Each structure stands twice: as structure tokens, then as C-alpha cells.
Amino acid sequence: MSDNRFDEGIRIRREVMGDDFVDAALTRNAGTDGEDLQHHITATVWGSVWTREGLSKRDRSLLNIGMLVALRATEELRGHVRGGLRNGLTREEITEAIIHASGYCGAPAALSAMKVAQEVLVAELGPISPEAD
Template sequence: MTMRPEFETEQFQKGLEVRKEVVGEEYVERSLNAATDFTAPLQKLVTEYCWGDVWTRPGLDRRARSILNLGMLMALNRKDELKLHVRGALNNGMTREEVGEAVLQAGIYCGVPAALDSMRVVVETFKSIDEESSEG
């Protein structure tokens, strides 16, 4: 990864480590390498404050944070982020069954259309993970 000067802060490095552990090094490297002068400030903000500040707080463990993220992303209809955080939830110790239960739980409060769309995303993500595992 080419390190941009604005990415060389201690807080960025702290967030970068957590971000890679949760959502995967390949995804993070791709996102950061694609950063332009225009988009780099957002990557810096997300990495430092979301991953370096909030995800490292002691009040909740990563598994609990993943459960919350699944529900919120489902409610907000953010399919791409949901796909990413399904992988993160598995990395943070959730089982596939628990991810399914999170979709059911959130579906009651977010509505059936959100639950159906989210379950499709979860199934597609599991399939992708399985294909990647069988290739590697």
C-alpha cells in the first residue's frame, strides 16, 4: 500500500490495524489504494475515528459492535456495507446462525422488505466466502 502523508498518524495506524482485523486486509488495502486527493480525507476520518476511536473503546467487544452494525446497516438499507460487515461479524466471532438471527431480530423492527433484502445479502456473502475458501 502506498502510504499517503495524511495516513501516517498514530491514530490512523491504530484504526488501520482494527479495520484490517475486522473487515479484511484486502478490502482495506483496496480502499486506501483507491483514495484520491478528494476521497483521502474521508478514508482518514473513517479509519481514525470509526476504527481507531469507537471500535477500540472498552465498553463493547467487537462481537457486540458487529451485532449492532448488522442491525443498523439493515435498517439503513446499506447493502454493500452490510456485506462487508457480515464478513466482519464472522471475523469477530459470530456464527452464521447468529448472523441469521440478527437479521430476523432486526427484521421485526425494520420491516419485512429490509429483512428479505438483508437475508439475500447474507446468503450471497456466505456463498462468496465459501467459494473463496474452496479456491484457497
């Protein structure tokens, strides 16, 4: 029996995170102790969890942002903010998710997360434009 979880996982991972992000992660870990972990995460998280029915990719992205705020996993958050934009989240929804998480995860975690999210949002969408009067 063939296990295609890695193939499905790499497809979804590239779709959500982008080729540059995935290529960099795989290249950075090629030939190192981290290579097996990259393959494991691709097969199990991306190939088994992200491929499940029941939640849209957009919803999964929103959940990930909240969980990554809680974990204070800012480097992972950076990629998932970009992924959330690819999956249809708006700047406002990403910001609100971080504000919402602050009530459960605390201000330091939310402030750290917002710093990273702001860098990504400006890089991807540009600065917030002042509304015309």
C-alpha cells in the same frame, strides 16, 4: 501531542474487515475526493469507536449488522458480515440478527440484507448442508 487514532484504526479495520477489503477501499479512493473521508472514518470510527472498552468486537459486529439493515446499507453490510464471521459470529447468529431487525426495520430492509448476507455466507462458509437423517 501525537494522535495515533489513524494507526490504531487501520490496525483494527484490517483485523475486522481484512486486508483485501481495506486495501481496496483505500486504493479506490486514493487521489480522489473520497481519500480524506477514508482517513477520517479510519481515525474516528475505527480508531476511536472500535478501540473503546465496554463491548467486544463480536458484539460490535452484531450491532453493526442490525444498524446496517436499518440503514439499508447493503454494500457496507457485505463487508460487516465477513467481519462478523472474523469476530466469531456464527451463520445462525447473523441470520437471527437480520430476522430480529425485520421486526423493527421492516421486511423490505431485511429481505435486502438477507440477500447480501446469503451471498457472503455461501462464499465464506459454503451452502447450508442438509442434516443427515
